[in-house]
Amino acid sequence: MNCVTLPNHVAIQDCQVQQKAQGQEWEKQMKERYAPLPPRLNSVETKPLMNCYKRESTGEQVCAH
Numbered sequence: 001m002n003c004v005t006l007p008n009h010v011a012i013q014d015c016q017v018q019q020k021a022q023g024q025e026w027e028k029q030m031k032e033r034y035a036p037l038p039p040r041l042n043s044v045e046t047k048p049l050m051n052c053y054k055r056e057s058t059g060e061q062v063c064a065h
Contacts, residue, residue: 052063
């Protein structure tokens with residue numbers, strides 16, 4: 001619905017309230033749909049790649065190619 005084409009101030013305000021509610025509902029749906037995944041317990045850090053090790057002094061992961 002386009003608020004600009006409505007005939008009076010009250011109708012424009014009603015339209016704006018409705019659009020705001022629709023925007024909030026859309027935002028809620030996007031957050032639910034694209035919510036960040038919970039952290040995995042078996043992360044890369046606990047399961048190093050082949051030929052890789054973690055340097056103790058810096059915590060840097062080093063891999064041989």
